[in-house]
Amino acid sequence: MNQNLIIIGAGGHGKVAADIAMKMKKWDRISFLDDNVSKKEALGIPIIDTITNWPEYEQQCDFFVAIGNNTIRKNIMTQLEGNKASIATLIHPSAIIGEQVLIEYGTVVMAGSVINSCTKIAKGCIINTSSSIDHDNNIGEYVHISPGVHIAGNVNIGALSWLGIGSTVINDVEIASNCTIGAGAVVINTINEQGTYLGIPAVLHKK
Template sequence: MNKKLIIIGASGHGKVCADIALEMNQWEEICFLDDNENIKESLGLSVIGKSSGFEQFVDEYDFFVGIGSNNTRKRIIEKLKRINASITTLVHPNAIIGRDVEIQNGTVIMAGVVINCSTSIGEGCIINTGATVDHDCDINEYVHISPGVNVAGTVNIGNNCWIGIGASIINNICICNDVIIGSGGVVVSNIVERGTYIGVPVKVVKNEGYTYCSSF
């Protein structure tokens, strides 16, 4: 672990990640990289360069990718891994994490989240404000669980999924890779084809699916 942290992405999501890093009180310096030249600072923390320039900081800084789009976050984390950068995990002090929970690098766990025992959360995930993920779940890589989502016990969520704000998933469900669950959706049976699903209970609305994840 280094004494300094760079957060890649200084807009809304990156700012919340920085706020969590400040609460964690583990780094002497926290700053951003961002491609938008109009953003010079955020939360009083400086933007010190463009995201493509991360390589020059690799010896001195830990990194976190604060970008909401699952695809973009994945692309940047993979570049960081290729140069052996130290990629950290951010866990808000007011999140409740049960025993036997594994959280992989590049994942953020936001305020008010509850993750119950024996659940695993993969690389580069976002477990957003106030979400709950119950026991024995397997949340794979680059998944975004939006604010206020409730995931019951023994649920498996595939890579690159986006679970929209306020959605619920009942217990013993498997969701395949590249699925979007719309806000407020309720998942009561397995989802085996990528696509966008909405409603109560959810039904597929778009089969091409995943491209929508980059829209925020």
């Protein structure tokens, strides 16, 4: 681990990530990269350069990609991985993490979240505020779990899927990759087809 952390993206998600990083007290200095050249700081933390210039800092910093869009986050992390950059994991001190939980690099676990035993969270995920993920789940790469989402046990969620705020997933189901589950939706059946799912119970709205 380096003494410096650079957070890529200084929007709302970036500010929350920075707040978590500060509370973790692992880095002496935190900075942002952002492509909005009119912004000079966020949360009192300096924006030191644009995102495209990240290679200039790779030898001296850990990185965290704080971009809410799953595909953009994946693309930037893939570039970092290609250069063997050091990618941080951010876990809020108030999060509750069970035994034998695996959380891969580039993932953020936000305040009030609960991840129960024997669950695997792949790289580049967002586990947002006050969400709960129960036992024996597999959350794929670059998944976004929004605030207040509740996922029961033995659930598999495919890469790049996004579960909207307040949605619920019952136990023993799967959600395919590249799916969007709408806000407040309730998933009670396995979803095998990519698309957007809305309602109670959640049904395919748009492929």
